Amino acid sequence: MVLYPVMRKLLDKRVVLASASPRRQEILSHAGLRFTVVPSKFKENLSKASFPTPYAYAMETAKQKALEVARRMHQKDLRAPDIVIGADTIVALEGLILEKPVDKTDAYSMLSRLSGKEHSVFTGVAIVQCSSQGGGLDLDVSEFYEETRVRFSQLSEELLWEYIHSGEPLDKAGGYGIQALGGMLVEAIHGDFHNVVGFPLNRFCKKLAELYHPPRPEDRPREKQDSIPAEDTFDGLGDSEGAGPGQGGARGDRRRPRAPGREHAKDADRKPSVESVPPTAVLELIDGYKVSKALFTACKMKLFDLLRDKGPLSALDVARKIGASEGGTGQLLDVCAGLGLLDKTEGGYSNTPLATLYLLSDGEYSLHSFIMTQEEVSWPFFSYLDFAVREGTVQAQRAMGTAGEDHYQESFYKNREKKLQFMRAMHGHTKVAARQVATAFDLSGFTSACDLGGCTGALAYELARQYPGLKVTVFDLPEVIEDAVCFQPHGPEAGQVSFVPGDFFQDTLPEADLYILSKILHNWPDDKVHQLLSRISRSCKPGGGLLVAEQLLDEDKCRPLPALMMSLNMTVLFQARERSLSEYRSLLQAHGFTDVRAVRTGSTSDAVLATRA
Numbered sequence: 001m002v003l004y005p006v007m008r009k010l011l012d013k014r015v016v017l018a019s020a021s022p023r024r025q026e027i028l029s030h031a032g033l034r035f036t037v038v039p040s041k042f043k044e045n046l047s048k049a050s051f052p053t054p055y056a057y058a059m060e061t062a063k064q065k066a067l068e069v070a071r072r073m074h075q076k077d078l079r080a081p082d083i084v085i086g087a088d089t090i091v092a093l094e095g096l097i098l099e100k101p102v103d104k105t106d107a108y109s110m111l112s113r114l115s116g117k118e119h120s121v122f123t124g125v126a127i128v129q130c131s132s133q134g135g136g137l138d139l140d141v142s143e144f145y146e147e148t149r150v151r152f153s154q155l156s157e158e159l160l161w162e163y164i165h166s167g168e169p170l171d172k173a174g175g176y177g178i179q180a181l182g183g184m185l186v187e188a189i190h191g192d193f194h195n196v197v198g199f200p201l202n203r204f205c206k207k208l209a210e211l212y213h214p215p216r217p218e219d220r221p222r223e224k225q226d227s228i229p230a231e232d233t234f235d236g237l238g239d240s241e242g243a244g245p246g247q248g249g250a251r252g253d254r255r256r257p258r259a260p261g262r263e264h265a266k267d268a269d270r271k272p273s274v275e276s277v278p279p280t281a282v283l284e285l286i287d288g289y290k291v292s293k294a295l296f297t298a299c300k301m302k303l304f305d306l307l308r309d310k311g312p313l314s315a316l317d318v319a320r321k322i323g324a325s326e327g328g329t330g331q332l333l334d335v336c337a338g339l340g341l342l343d344k345t346e347g348g349y350s351n352t353p354l355a356t357l358y359l360l361s362d363g364e365y366s367l368h369s370f371i372m373t374q375e376e377v378s379w380p381f382f383s384y385l386d387f388a389v390r391e392g393t394v395q396a397q398r399a400m401g402t403a404g405e406d407h408y409q410e411s412f413y414k415n416r417e418k419k420l421q422f423m424r425a426m427h428g429h430t431k432v433a434a435r436q437v438a439t440a441f442d443l444s445g446f447t448s449a450c451d452l453g454g455c456t457g458a459l460a461y462e463l464a465r466q467y468p469g470l471k472v473t474v475f476d477l478p479e480v481i482e483d484a485v486c487f488q489p490h491g492p493e494a495g496q497v498s499f500v501p502g503d504f505f506q507d508t509l510p511e512a513d514l515y516i517l518s519k520i521l522h523n524w525p526d527d528k529v530h531q532l533l534s535r536i537s538r539s540c541k542p543g544g545g546l547l548v549a550e551q552l553l554d555e556d557k558c559r560p561l562p563a564l565m566m567s568l569n570m571t572v573l574f575q576a577r578e579r580s581l582s583e584y585r586s587l588l589q590a591h592g593f594t595d596v597r598a599v600r601t602g603s604t605s606d607a608v609l610a611t612r613a
């Protein structure tokens with residue numbers, strides 16, 4: 001087995017390990033990797049309930065840890081490292097994710113759950129390849145995870161407490177360290193030991209082999225989609241053969257998480273059993289709609305507003321205040337607590353920071369109206385997904401009782417109340433990512449911008465805040481512009497933004513050096529997109545820019561999940577879709593835009609910038 005070429009590939013690169021874990025540092029330095037440690041400041045507070053599997057959660061956390069470091073270093077130095085590695089280790093038992101215990105009692109509760117049972121340790125790893133171009137930062141993320149099964153012996157109370165008092169559990173996922181005293185608790189382990197300790201070294205090396213020496217197409221295993229190299233080896237990585245990043249198509253392939261049971265090529269012959277492929281992921285998928293509906297219902301009842309104003313409250317108090325049954329209200333509140341939206345204490349229920357930030361109806365980053373449009377518009381359309389797939393048409397007649405063309409009007413502009421709700425929905429959804437989109441590239445060279453279909457000005461105001469020399473025109477339909485004033489902020493940035501009514505498919509576009517399309521192109525099929533881009537191209541002067549803010553699909557179109565779901569949403573509602581970076585690149589290039597670059601924000605919009613040749 002050729003070991004060193006894997007690491008040698010990285011010798012001339014600035015590698016950063018975005019982790020404070022001494023174990024990860026040790027594993028990687030023992031393997032001969034040279035790197036700098038920059039611990040991530042990403043707060044590990046993603047909602048676990050929103051991930052279909054524990055490993056999806058670990059991979060996303062790993063990714064966010066690495067992205068935070070890449071962005072911070074780029075902002076500080078204007079030069080990001082070449083590679084940032086992030087990792088996250090979790091322990092999963094019977095659908096429950098255990099991270100580091102917060103105190104000894106928490107460690108006790110974790111270890112006593114693990115006692116006498118088998119659990120899984122998942123480490124998610126993200127390898128972020130960075131390139132800085134013209135002040136911008138292009139980030140390509142590859143992620144994977146490894147699973148190791150660990151069986152604990154039956155632990156006596158005495159042993160448990162002695163172990164807890166040793167102090168070892170507190171900085172370790174699941175409350176134990178297999179590499180030290182915790183090794184004595186372990187009866188059996190199936191899989192990579194290093195993965196339990198915090199870093200799946202073997203799988204990492206295979207991933208590097210894939211990234212820096214992608215197999216030739218004819219050598220690839222026949223079973224498409226499997227991201228594991230066919231051979232269980234790192235051979236063939238001789239320096240003379242190495243294809244650099246960007247060659248061979250390996251960059252940017254944030255591969256799909258593998259379904260359990262498709263883990264190793266050599267396992268392919270083994271018949272899957274309910275032990276090796278537990279049904280958890282399927283059971284969680286079955287419950288997806290219940291989770292969404294519970295969130296929609298709590299928002300509709302404005303439970304989070306009530307708990308902000310009057311909380312903490314008991315289930316009975318909440319039930320009385322909203323005029324609902326005590327039993328049903330209690331169930332809904334408990335579900336919200338289980339989903340990480342509420343805290344439940346003896347004093348009653350109160351909002352978690354996640355709910356405070358996004359679920360109040362009037363918060364600065366409120367997604368409340370967006371959630372309500374999902375409930376009122378998307379939900380009925382999704383009920384007819386099978387018809388939409390079979391017939392390839394918008395199911396407006398079945399879902400709304402209206403003809404296809406009228407449903408946009410009916411759904412969003414039927415009356416002023418509906419229109420304002422739609423505007424608030426767009427405002428919140430844009431606002432949560434606005435700062436990341438506005439700062440994804442250095443736009444300080446532009447003096448005027450025009451946000452086409454900019455609605456309430458959520459992105460325009462953020463651009464104005466970030467670039468005090470920039471004047472931004474929001475161009476949108478007259479019925480939108482007449483109510484945009486309701487969303488005007490109080491700061492000085494308001495003076496930099498003006499509103500012009502018009503239809504971007506018909507009217508003359510305002511002059512600007514930078515045009516912006518935020519959440520517009522995903523509303524339209526390719527022919528309409530070409531029509532719009534051709535109009536912008538004619539208005540845009542050479543050297544001018546076009547900033548597109550949309551959720552980017554990976555090149556294989558199977559990830560990331562939020563972009564994938566938004567794409568399905570656009571198909572069901574409008575026969576439109578989300579696109580990958582290469583699809584945007586060819587659309588933009590067809591209209592004279594070059595130098596197409598992207599920054600993935602991990603939020604509700606990624607950013608793509610192109611220059612008019």
Ligand SMILES: Cc1cn([C@@H]2O[C@H](COP(=O)(O)OP(=O)(O)OP(=O)(O)O)[C@@H](O)[C@H]2O)c(=O)[nH]c1=O
Nearest residue numbers: 019020021023088089172173176177178196197198
């Ligand atoms: C099961 C197990 C875990 N760990 C450690 O648990 C931490 C997990 O936490 P994390 O959030 O993934 O990492 P972190 O320590 O907070 O570091 P960071 O990467 O900066 O988030 C990591 O340390 C791992 O080694 C062990 O040392 N031995 C074990 O047997």
